[in-house]
Amino acid sequence: xxxxxxxxxxxxxxxxxxxxxxxxxxxxxxxxxxxxxxxxxxxxxxxxxxxxxxxxxxxxxxxxxxxxxxxxxxxxxxxxxxxxxxxxxxxxxxxxxxxxxxxxxxxxxxxxxxxxxxxxxxxxxxxxxxxxxxxxxxxxxxxxxxxxxxxxxxxxxxxxxxxxxxxxxxxxxxxxxxxxxxxxxxxxxxxxxxxxxxxxxxxxxxxxxxxxxxxxxxxxxxxxxxxxxxxxxxxxxxxxxxxxxxxxxxxxxxxxxxxxxxxxxxxxxxxxxxxxxxxxxxxxxxxxxxxxxxxxxxxxxxxxxxxxxxxxxxxxxxxxxxxxxxxxxxxxxxxxxxxxxxxxxxxxxxxxxxxxxxxxxxxxxxxxxxxxxxxxxxxxxxxxxxxxxxxxxxxxxxxxxxxxxxxxxxxxxxxxxxxxxxxxxxxxxxxxxxxxxxxxxxxxxxxxxxxxxxxxxxxxxxxxxxxxxxxxxxxxxxxxxxxxxxxxxxxxxxxxxxxxxxxxxxxxxxxxxxxxxxxxxxxxxxxxxxxx
Amino acid sequence: xxxxxxxxxxxxxxxxxxxxxxxxxxxxxxxxxxxxxxxxxxxxxxxxxxxxxxxxxxxxxxxxxxxxxxxxxxxxxxxxxxxxxxxxxxxxxxxxxxxxxxxxxxxxxxxxxxxxxxxxxxxxxxxxxxxxxxxxxxxxxxxxxxxxxxxxxxxxxxxxxxxxxxxxxxxxxxxxxxxxxxxxxxxxxxxxxxxxxxxxxxxxxxxxxxxxxxxxxxxxxxxxxxxxxxxxxxxxxxxxxxxxxxxxxxxxxxxxxxxxxxxxxxxxxxxxxxxxxxxxxxxxxxxxxxxxxxxxxxxxxxxxxxxxxxxxxxxxxxxxxxxxxx
Numbered sequence: 001x002x003x004x005x006x007x008x009x010x011x012x013x014x015x016x017x018x019x020x021x022x023x024x025x026x027x028x029x030x031x032x033x034x035x036x037x038x039x040x041x042x043x044x045x046x047x048x049x050x051x052x053x054x055x056x057x058x059x060x061x062x063x064x065x066x067x068x069x070x071x072x073x074x075x076x077x078x079x080x081x082x083x084x085x086x087x088x089x090x091x092x093x094x095x096x097x098x099x100x101x102x103x104x105x106x107x108x109x110x111x112x113x114x115x116x117x118x119x120x121x122x123x124x125x126x127x128x129x130x131x132x133x134x135x136x137x138x139x140x141x142x143x144x145x146x147x148x149x150x151x152x153x154x155x156x157x158x159x160x161x162x163x164x165x166x167x168x169x170x171x172x173x174x175x176x177x178x179x180x181x182x183x184x185x186x187x188x189x190x191x192x193x194x195x196x197x198x199x200x201x202x203x204x205x206x207x208x209x210x211x212x213x214x215x216x217x218x219x220x221x222x223x224x225x226x227x228x229x230x231x232x233x234x235x236x237x238x239x240x241x242x243x244x245x246x247x248x249x250x251x252x253x254x255x256x257x258x259x260x261x262x263x264x265x266x267x268x269x270x271x272x273x274x275x276x277x278x279x280x281x282x283x284x285x286x287x288x289x290x291x292x293x294x295x296x297x298x299x300x301x302x303x304x305x306x307x308x309x310x311x312x313x314x315x316x317x318x319x320x321x322x323x324x325x326x327x328x329x330x331x332x333x334x335x336x337x338x339x340x341x342x343x344x345x346x347x348x349x350x351x352x353x354x355x356x357x358x359x360x361x362x363x364x365x366x367x368x369x370x371x372x373x374x375x376x377x378x379x380x381x382x383x384x385x386x387x388x389x390x391x392x393x394x395x396x397x398x399x400x401x402x403x404x405x406x407x408x409x410x411x412x413x414x415x416x417x418x419x420x421x422x423x424x425x426x427x428x429x430x431x432x433x434x435x436x437x438x439x440x441x442x443x444x445x446x447x448x449x450x451x452x453x454x455x456x457x458x459x460x461x462x463x464x465x466x467x468x469x470x471x472x473x474x475x476x477x478x479x480x481x482x483x484x485x486x487x488x489x490x491x492x493x494x495x496x497x498x499x500x501x502x503x504x505x506x507x508x509x510x511x512x513x514x515x516x517x518x519x520x521x522x523x524x525x526x527x528x529x530x531x532x
Numbered sequence: 533x534x535x536x537x538x539x540x541x542x543x544x545x546x547x548x549x550x551x552x553x554x555x556x557x558x559x560x561x562x563x564x565x566x567x568x569x570x571x572x573x574x575x576x577x578x579x580x581x582x583x584x585x586x587x588x589x590x591x592x593x594x595x596x597x598x599x600x601x602x603x604x605x606x607x608x609x610x611x612x613x614x615x616x617x618x619x620x621x622x623x624x625x626x627x628x629x630x631x632x633x634x635x636x637x638x639x640x641x642x643x644x645x646x647x648x649x650x651x652x653x654x655x656x657x658x659x660x661x662x663x664x665x666x667x668x669x670x671x672x673x674x675x676x677x678x679x680x681x682x683x684x685x686x687x688x689x690x691x692x693x694x695x696x697x698x699x700x701x702x703x704x705x706x707x708x709x710x711x712x713x714x715x716x717x718x719x720x721x722x723x724x725x726x727x728x729x730x731x732x733x734x735x736x737x738x739x740x741x742x743x744x745x746x747x748x749x750x751x752x753x754x755x756x757x758x759x760x761x762x763x764x765x766x767x768x769x770x771x772x773x774x775x776x777x778x779x780x781x782x783x784x785x786x787x788x789x790x791x792x793x794x795x796x797x798x799x800x801x802x803x804x805x806x807x808x809x810x811x812x813x814x815x816x817x818x819x820x821x822x823x824x825x826x827x828x829x830x831x832x833x834x835x836x837x838x839x840x841x842x843x844x845x846x847x848x849x850x851x852x853x854x855x856x857x858x
Contacts (some may be wrong), residue, residue, distance in 0.1 A: 450544065476746060496739070
């Protein structure tokens with residue numbers, strides 16, 4: 001212990017200087033921090049968790065079952081229209097959870113039907129050798145179109161990617177400050193919005209699928225008949241928001257969808273009520289123009305998330321590519337809807353699995369309590385160590401503790417690890433554990449001195465023997481912290497990170513700072529007796 | 533008066549710890565069985581006798597205040613009963629004069645709890661003027677199940693990892709002793725949570741237990757380290773006496789570190805507010821239990837199994853520390 005190279009001293013000095021530099025911004029006012037940032041000095045402060053800062057946390061799950069259901073429904077319609085186009089007679093078109101089955105009535109048409117249906121599967125975007133559907137020849141002139149597992153997985157993965165992108169756009173449109181949007185696991189999304197944000201609005205805006213479609217109203221059947229269960233194939237019964245006609249039957253074929261929108265804005269209708277003006281892109285305008293030209297005098301339905309918003313009658317062909325959605329919107333609803341439509345539709349509904357909202361006031365209160373408890377803990381540890389080991393040895397451990405705290409705060413600020421409420425507890429426990437290293441060293445020195453060694457002998461033997469114990473003891477704590485980090489969620493991870501950093505900084509400061517100060521004391525004072 | 537105070541602690545103590553180990557073993561076994569019973573009974577739900585928070589049980593917690601005025605809890609209860617979309621409604625006052633109220637409820641399976649909580653807020657705001665919601669937590673049943681499994685897996689992983697580490701650093705008997713000691717601490721801490729209903733068992737409590745594992749291990753390693761050293765030093769001394777000697781030699785460190793940790797946490801328990809109360813109480817309890825288990829659970833296990841005293845790698849102990857320079 002007594003011989004150590006200069007590099008150790010320099011390492012401690014450099015680490016301490018950097019520690020002070022990087023922890024300093026936490027104690028400076030905002031304006032000074034900004035000034036420091038301009039001179040390339042560190043300006044990052046501790047990253048407070050939502051429980052300390054206030055804000056909202058949402059864990060959303062992409063409803064992949066709904067996605068699969070929708071895909072099955074679409075495939076069924078594709079099979080129907082493909083076969084009809086080629087005038088192939090079929091029966092028993094039905095979907096199960098894994099496949100769509102159809103029976104070709106005329107044996108002579110079977111091979112043609114198979115060739116036509118084999119055009120439906122699409123290669124996967126990331127692996128073109130695999131297709132999303134397998135077309136299989138069944139018994140008794142049946143054909144079955146089975147979804148492949150890889151195809152399902154690719155669909156789900158791309159749905160999650162798209163959802164994250166869309167959620168980000170929507171959250172940004174709310175003007176939320178510094179939102180965090182992350183993927184978690186296979187099909188979950190975490191949204192964190194710090195500060196005073198309205199969790200209700202956030203949830204409403206994120207949760208809306210915003211799937212907008214334009215479909216023709218099926219006027220061959222009255223809604224009352226349809227409700228009795230006589231919906232013709234290729235049509236469906238939908239709820240309408242117009243209280244005058246609560247249900248309408250619409251054709252399943254989509255004329256144009258929200259994917260073809262280029263712009264949307266809040267406008268007013270002829271009665272001066274809020275409405276939504278929209279504009280289609282070239283393809284959308286052409287499709288919409290053709291459809292309206294063919295169906296003058298008939299009605300079409302504007303459908304948002306499975307509900308009919310309005311169902312106007314086509315007066316003339318609409319070829320300009322722009323239109324207006326009228327309905328019973330409030331101004332706020334209209335403007336939220338515009339933002340959501342601009343951001344695009346979610347590929348599948350999102351379910352809120354977990355929500356945490358903490359008011360900023362409660363957060364500030366926790367910070368104040370945490371600061372105060374840390375201060376009290378620090379002072380009591382300092383008093384206790386000085387009472388127990390005197391000004392010299394107690395003082396040395398306090399110096400090591402100060403270096404440790406500085407390094408810890410600096411480390412937390414640099415890594416931008418989230419400090420949570422349990423993290424503050426971890427910080428306080430670190431104080432005690434840091435002192436433990438000093439206690440181990442001092443007690444070992446006392447033992448060695450009691451065994452009759454000289455001062456330098458006791459210092460030397462006490463130190464080198466304690467180190468082994470300190471390392472063993474701290475590696476186990478580090479192990480527990482790493483497990484917490486791997487398995488824990490949210491606040492526990494923050495705690496684990498604080499604890500891990502604390503273990504590393506406390507071993508560093510106890511081993512090096514204590515060693516240097518003890519040797520320095522020995523060389524200058526040349527004591528005859530150990531003062532503890 | 534001795535100064536510094538450390539001189540009051542005798543450099544050498546001669547307590548006969550091992551002599552009491554039979555009584556301690558009986559106490560430990562009774563406490564462990566009692567804790568297990570408290571934790572598991574009644575055998576229902578995911579949590580048994582523990583007062584699980586929404587993290588593990590699923591459900592909703594809502595904290596409401598009226599901007600400093602006291603909340604009429606009876607009226608609040610009345611406003612919430614009769615809603616068929618809620619069950620297990622609990623209303624609890626917070627602070628002196630109930631300046632805030634904590635509302636807990638569950639929504640039936642298949643419902644949409646995230647939407648329900650907004651309905652409830654609107655409903656309550658209509659009845660209580662100026663109602664503010666400082667905290668909202670909604671945990672769906674899927675997530676809560678995963679969190680519980682994750683928490684339990686983490687606890688077992690931690691104990692297993694510690695056992696393997698000690699096995700490699702020491703000998704297998706030490707690893708086994710340490711693992712049994714840790715299980716003892718974990719089970720007793722569960723017992724503490726089950727015994728006191730106002731200690732809520734949440735994700736943070738799991739973090740507390742993991743920290744206790746870390747601390748208890750730390751303590752055990754210090755004793756084991758000295759034990760290993762003394763086993764090499766005093767080859768003729770009976771095992772029981774070597775254990776006693778090692779515990780005595782590390783006793784002053786055990787006391788000082790324990791007192792420091794408890795002192796630091798005491799402030800947190802008193803001043804840290806409700807959110808950290810369970811956490812710091814559990815930690816303090818764990819520090820005491822962890823210290824006890826290092827002496828009376830981990831070490832006696834080694835006594836039962838014995839150790840190989842004539843190990844080939846038992847080296848000659850270096851008695852001299854002075855390197856002769858300077």
